[in-house]
Amino acid sequence: MEEEEEEARPLLAGGPDEAGREAPAAPRALPALCDPSRLAHRLLVLLLMCFLGFGSYFCYDNPAALQTQVKRDMQVNTTKFMLLYAWYSWPNVVLCFFGGFLIDRVFGIRWGTIIFSCFVCIGQVIFALGGIFNAFWLMEFGRFVFGIGGESLAVAQNTYAVSWFKGKELNLVFGLQLSMARIGSTVNMNLMGWLYSKIEASLGSAGPTTLGVTLMIGGITCILSLICALALAYLDQRAERILHKEQGKTGEVIKLTDVKDFSLPLWLIFIICVCYYVAVFPFIGLGKVFFTEKFGFSSQAASAINSIVYVISAPMSPIFGLLVDKTGKNIIWVLCAVVTTLVSHMMLAFTMWNPWIAMCLLGLSYSLLACALWPMVAFVVPEHQLGTAYGFMQSIQNLGLAIISIIAGMILDTRGYLFLEVFFIACVSLSLLSVVLLYLVNRARGGNLNYSARQREEIKLSHTE
Template sequence: MEEEEEEARGLLTSGPDQASRDAPEVPDPRGTPPALCDPRRLAHRLLVLSLMCFLGFGSYFCYDNPAALQTQVKRDMQVNTTKFMLLYAWYSWPNVVLCFFGGFLIDRVFGIRWGTIIFSCFVCIGQVIFALGGIFNAFWLMEFGRFVFGIGGESLAVAQNTYAVNWFKGKELNLVFGLQLSMARIGSTVNMNLMGWLYSAVEASLGSAGHTTLGVTLMIGGITCVISLICALALAYFDQRAERILHKEEGKTGEVIKITDVKDFSLPLWLIFIICVCYYVAVFPFIGLGKVFFMEKFGFSSQAASAINSVVYVISAPMSPIFGLLVDKTGKNIIWVLCAVVTTLASHMLLAFTLWNPWIAMSLLGLSYSLLACALWPMVAFVVPEHQLGTAYGFMQSIQNLGLAVVSIIAGMILDTRGYLFLEVFFIACVSLSLLAVVLLYVVNRARDGNLNYSAKQREEIKLSHAE
């Protein structure tokens, strides 16, 4: 799941009139409410922030359930790797379209409160169907469950960001997005390290392994989605209550999507799209298949393989905010993207052609993955006019999901017919294409005297000079 896209969308949004939050307080005839119950007080806003963070926890926890249980899914459902990877492809397919319309549905159809609840329900229902597919030994039902889960997952991330913008502003917002991103990484990490143990516990309880054990394990994991749904209901209540007390409007995503804007996209923007797709298809499908890779090539135990497969998320949780600050201060976005892509290429080459301890390669991958997200996604805002930002980010997410869906299937086919070495060579080729696009972007930006390598300070100075 794309927690970077979440940041990108969130940073584009504009909440409702923030001045309403600074209006004179209206005396409450019943007396001053406790700090935890007063939306004007920090304690209450921290309570809301905790609900925002847990809102997406279930979605991120369950997204990589297949990766954490790769061996068990293939064995119990009697499927090959190609069919196994369809569980990821079916998640991505609906988001090829929904990336354009998720914000529209929240703004114009459901509203932020009902939209969040509805998308949370899709996540819950999708996970239940996914689990029932295991219980009834119906792999097609598991695929359908992942499709329904995908309908809710990405749109729920948009809703989460809209709530953040509606409740927090200014410098607070960067911290809030960092905390939400860290919680997403924690959800993925807990999944990787818990689901294998949970399967073993259910197996011991039922007395045997099999599709029923798999389904029950997935159903128990779905409890996290129910917790997220409860957070959505609580957020709706608190947001409606704050709207009444503070006389503010319901939050909007601020997205403006016009498909006709695509014809106006510049060469640098298309190169950014290519970098994005070619990079991420070498990360997420690899993590989806990584557990068995570490068991087969390096002889790791199931738990150890899960731990190392999750290290990308473990590193990303604390490093994403740090790298974000670094990129903000120094600028040089293209240079940082170049460093991230080169490091990722080195990581895949170490995994493919050496027997070095894979903790080294995976740690490098975790660092580079975090750095790329912080440096790549903001560049879109530097090369397109403000009125086209919603379309640009929507298109970027759309083709990213399309790439992930297609490459997930291709990766499964390569693994079934050629093995892990050829799969790693395929990922190396994808990262190499991304590297070529970065170099071309640097050349084009230099030739056009572009602003992609400016620091935040330089951008502010240019903005002030234009204002004068």
């Protein structure tokens, strides 16, 4: 920031003009909140960055919060209901590779963020209109449009973070952004059912119209995100003018030919990622009815317990991120997370114990896995292939989520919740087997995935000398 302040001084204070004459008067220094080189201004930018993704995450799980209402009002079975999640994931099988390219080379970060925010808003409006007009195909199309903007908006959010914050403060910024995303999901889970009941009371009956109006009101959060995107674009352009600051770049270099060079440990990381997340997100998507049917919870209590994974993730993600940074040993932490998730699903499937215990364990393990697994890619891939590796990882994660969402709906329609839980246990078991294989392969090859933080620091020092 010192360099930026040095660059800003000639612009903020009166200096000689082009002909070498003294400027007539020095403009007053900008207030801290308006000066892009000051902390107060950057905190304002951080606040906008955090709210940028709030609407997207709030609306992503609208179907989960209204599962009973969607199935009843639109007269669809669980297989068709889960298509609302599948259609979100399908465009991101491809866009994970091109989102960064579009931001860097086509739109630029500012226009890219605004355009992706518009897709989120338009997608949510189409989704809501599908309810109002009693057209499920329109709801599916709305989720597809929403998906085009959703994941790419997260890439744009991270790009802004890297552009405005540096070094150690960046981890905190990423943690805060993730926490705000989880808060958005939590508020959705606990608000939308209540909102539906209020609109039902005011309209006098339940039905597609009530559902559509509820979703349309939920879409106000997407407009909030769009306003944040517009404000960020203005402040970023202003900072470029005052500080000669460059526009943010994702730094992603996508070359699909790199895929053939991916190592065995990297492929195992991909398998762990897919098999783990398909046992979390589709479960949450179907969880509300599970808790009312098996445990006899009220609709409001079922929403609360279904959102506990996100509630725990909000404060714990930054804490676990710090823990993994300080200790290293990434494979051991991933192993702990996967085993805890397996125990959690077994408790939900085979016992009548209070599900709060299992869901709290799932929330902790979900937070820990994200902090330990995703950084491992950087340890096994050369820097010039990182963009491709992360793009591929997100792509197959979305492919897995799209396919498993449909399969989960089919299992629930034909076999019930116990079979569905057994299916999720099988997915997590496959993830666990991949973690063990990764540990053995890493050890046999003398890899650095399970180094302690101290060992990594020593290696870094030896490389710089």
